[in-house]
Amino acid sequence: TYHTPERTPANELPICAIAIDVLRATSTIAAALKSGAEAIQAFSNMDMLMEVSDKWPSELRLRGGERGGAKVVGCDLGNSPLDCTPEVVGGKRLFISTTNGTRTLQRIQDAKIVLAAALVNRQAIVDYVIAQEPETVWMVGSGWEGDYSLEDSVCAGAIADSIITKLNVPLSDVAGNDELVASIALYRQWKDNLLDLFYLASHGQRLVRLECFADLKFCATPDTLDIIPIQTSVGVLQAHSH
Numbered sequence: 001t002y003h004t005p006e007r008t009p010a011n012e013l014p015i016c017a018i019a020i021d022v023l024r025a026t027s028t029i030a031a032a033l034k035s036g037a038e039a040i041q042a043f044s045n046m047d048m049l050m051e052v053s054d055k056w057p058s059e060l061r062l063r064g065g066e067r068g069g070a071k072v073v074g075c076d077l078g079n080s081p082l083d084c085t086p087e088v089v090g091g092k093r094l095f096i097s098t099t100n101g102t103r104t105l106q107r108i109q110d111a112k113i114v115l116a117a118a119l120v121n122r123q124a125i126v127d128y129v130i131a132q133e134p135e136t137v138w139m140v141g142s143g144w145e146g147d148y149s150l151e152d153s154v155c156a157g158a159i160a161d162s163i164i165t166k167l168n169v170p171l172s173d174v175a176g177n178d179e180l181v182a183s184i185a186l187y188r189q190w191k192d193n194l195l196d197l198f199y200l201a202s203h204g205q206r207l208v209r210l211e212c213f214a215d216l217k218f219c220a221t222p223d224t225l226d227i228i229p230i231q232t233s234v235g236v237l238q239a240h241s242h
């Protein structure tokens with residue numbers, strides 16, 4: 001199924017929950033782990049991030065903070081996946097707090113399997129889900145402060161479309177899940193022009209105003225990173241070895 005954090009069922013959890021924040025938190029998480037970050041520790045609250053990261057050896061930590069798309073003063077990094085080079089993040093733990101993405105991770109942190117997905121690591125996530133065959137899967141799109149977002153929906157559609165195509169499942173098998181059917185339709189309509197779609201999105205527009213053109217292009221390009229960010233303890237994501 002596909003939800004926004006505010007609309008996930010209150011008293012249930014799936015076996016596998018996938019956080020999606022294509023612009024840009026889950027793209028950044030995938031990029032940082034691919035570049036050899038030891039782990040990502042996500043916080044919805046900036047004060048908590050500072051308190052916990054203070055206890056970590058300073059040479060082994062980085063702080064990433066984003067609010068409204070911009071870097072938080074006092075942090076080493078904002079939320080650009082392009083800053084996460086091996087030279088910068090290799091061997092370090094990235095303590096990160098973003099406007100929406102880290103809140104989504106917190107909402108689903110008690111599921112048995114928690115993953116972070118973006119378009120950049122879509123294929124790796126699809127292969128993992130197919131191999132694990134979890135009975136229930138939620139994809140949770142972060143959106144913006146509770147609102148729907150095109151980029152997270154199209155990513156959910158990209159994941160679902162790939163899974164049903166690989167498993168040879170007809171679209172009628174997901175009938176009744178309106179959000180999921182809509183996200184697959186959105187992906188099928190835009191799959192060859194994902195960057196154009198991102199320019200139409202409200203957060204895409206916000207990032208254009210912040211001149212994050214290269215980030216938009218990077219985040220709109222599917223299947224560039226073979227990495228599965230998986231929660232290994234509450235709030236901590238590491239690269240799944242496969």
Ligand code: MLT
Binds near residue numbers: 025066079100
């Ligand atoms: C978020 O968590 O809202 C985003 O990742 C915002 C961004 O930095 O683009």
